[in-house]
Amino acid sequence: MxxxxxxxxxxxxxxxxxxxxxxxxxxxxxKLSLRNPQPKWTSAGGHIVQVGDAAHSLLPTSANGAAMALEDSVSLTECLRLGDKEGVAVATKVHQVLRYQRTALIQHCGFVNRRELHNPSMKEVTERGNAFLFYGKWLWQHNAEKYATANFEAAEY
Structure with missing residues (x-):
């Protein structure tokens, strides 16, 4: 070797x-490669939930793996609070609905970033001033708890 x-x-x-x-x-x-999020993050009864990379693995070039796991935790906690003891199964399913699109988008951004960072001309990438092309306020200003609170009732699972 x-x-x-x-x-x-x-x-x-x-x-x-x-x-x-x-x-x-x-x-x-x-080989590190793009994986779509798991189609289902909760058990049938809604008592077992996948979060973080178990639900939506991220390439290192996403630069957000830990942040997404924390967002999942905050979102799940708020959904469970809103669903109360009687609505655990609904709360976990709503959590997935509220998180799925965002995590899928961040996964795809990691794929694009990987392509750009592995560009034969790193000079071109660094001259742009920001190698992480698609990141901005939509990523770092997101408040998973407030989003869950605002959208819990309207979520269709």
Whole structure:
């Protein structure tokens, strides 16, 4: 494995040692690629809910994985509060309806960013001044709790 890699002298020696001690044929290359959000984030009874990457995996170039997981948590909490104890199943399904489109869009932005960042001409990308092309207020000013509160009743699940 180490023989196939170039520039190992600039790598951390501990990493180089690990590579040299890895048995041949045991390394799997998992390609990062766009995955659509799971079509269903809740169990039939609405008591089990997927959040974060389990529901909508993001490429690293989305630069929002942790933020989306936190938004999911805030949204789910508010939906459960609004649904009350008797409406748990409805609340979890409404949570998915309220989060699905936003997370799908951010997934696709990560795909576009990956394409741009892997552009052969990084000079062109950096000269634009912002490698993360589609991000702005719509992303960083979103308040998942307020959005859930404002849209909970109107959500069609």
């Amino acid at each position: 180490a023989a196939a890699l170039t520039g190992l002298e600039s790598w951390d020696p501990l990493l180089v040692e690990a590579i040299k001690n890895t048995q041949p044929g045991t390394i799997v290359r998992w």
